[in-house]
Amino acid sequence: MHTDFPAPARLIVTGARGLLGREILRLAPDAAGYGRAELDITDRAAVDAVITPGAVLINCAAYTAVDDAESDRDAAFAANATGPAVLAAACAAAGARLIHVSTDYVFPGTADTPYEPGDPTGPATVYGQSKLAGEQAVLELGAQVVRTAWVYSGVEGDFVATMRRLEAERDTVTVVDDQVGSPTSAADLAAALLELSTRPDAxxxxxxxxxxxATWFDLAVAVFTELGADPARVLPCDSSAFPRPAPRPPYSVLSPAAWNAAGLAPLRPWRSALADALQRVSD
Ligand SMILES: NC(=O)c1ccc[n+]([C@@H]2O[C@H](COP(=O)([O-])OP(=O)(O)OC[C@H]3O[C@@H](n4cnc5c(N)ncnc54)[C@H](OP(=O)(O)O)[C@@H]3O)[C@@H](O)[C@H]2O)c1
Structure with a gap:
């Protein structure tokens, strides 16, 4: 992982109190970070007031409650489509650059080889549809889009944090073993986005x-192993054991080929990133 990249002139982070935004601010404490309470990304006047020429804005703000989005379409589209469109228009007008974070959910999730950036989209959920609309809006205005998946920091509420908690509370946990993805450390993703912030040519x-x-089961086993707990306490099951309003993609693997070909630092294997993340949260 590169850690010695030059900082852009001014870095702005929206959605800065969320999982990913917090990690970017941790690695780039001089960035101007705005949580939702300080800056609603759908408010054009408020957005205009914080964007300066030459700045790089990394948008981490989003409606991420995948199940709730199925019955809360307007709110999902406001944060995931209207908000990014506002940011992109404001950045274009001010001469700033927008890096917009998106998701594997824009794909149908039914492939069996990694999705390339140019592969056909086809979201199966309202969340995915709203994120795809956001991508399309910002790309029309010259922004860059970075799709990611299965992000955790291990601190609160995400899958890794939940497995840490359940390891302490329960004898066994049952975890789905029929969805495949690439567990991604928010710290590694934050560093990657900071590197990209110096690469307008990408x-x-x-x-x-x-x-x-990995499957979610594999990830849970790895968490238990890192914690020194018996991984046999993690039991596999099928997704049918946990029916949800929004269907989960069976296959969410995103190809790193374009990232690596651009000369950006390849992200490391998920297993060593997990070990570091758990070490950090237990310190
Ligand atoms: N976590 C993952 O596994 C994952 C996977 C793939 C892609 N992504 C993408 O990665 C990005 C960051 O996700 P995350 O995991 O950090 O999500 P998160 O923890 O839910 O953070 C998103 C933040 O955006 C804020 N927000 C919502 N609407 C807003 C608005 N209108 N104006 C300003 N802020 C607003 C939220 O505030 P409130 O909480 O107050 O609403 C929240 O603090 C998102 O684009 C997401 O789609 C995440």
Missing amino acids: PRVLHATNSGT
């Missing part, structure tokens, strides 16, 4: 996840 749509693949 392609318009890129994928960034830690490398390698």
